Amino acid sequence: MIRNYLPPNPIAVSALQDFQIKIVFTDGKTKIFDIKPYLKGRAYYPLLENGIFNQVSILNGNVSWLNGKIDISPENLYFDSVEV
Numbered sequence: 001m002i003r004n005y006l007p008p009n010p011i012a013v014s015a016l017q018d019f020q021i022k023i024v025f026t027d028g029k030t031k032i033f034d035i036k037p038y039l040k041g042r043a044y045y046p047l048l049e050n051g052i053f054n055q056v057s058i059l060n061g062n063v064s065w066l067n068g069k070i071d072i073s074p075e076n077l078y079f080d081s082v083e084v
Contacts (some may be wrong), residue, residue: 007078009061014052019047022084023063023077031081033072034062044070 008027016022019035035053038044047053047065056065064071 001066007074008078009074010063012056013056013058013063015056019053021056021063025078027055031078031083033077033081035072038072046070 008025008029010023011026014022016032019039021033021035022030023033024030035044035047039048047070050076052065055078056063058064059068061074062068062071063074063077
């Protein structure tokens, strides 16, 4: 799918159960994003370690863990999540 505009930026994030995160964006929408499909990639393995997933934050406009060593772009978060 071709996307014709940049998504709003995340302004708040929190970890939920079952490897999901809740994100609030600058357009006021709140969405749920499921991280589980990403956990198959080596780069995301550290999120499976005890407590790391819960340490989610926003860094430089990206949702990230471990001070930016692991992140997910705003585009993926916005377009591949479910609004609540």
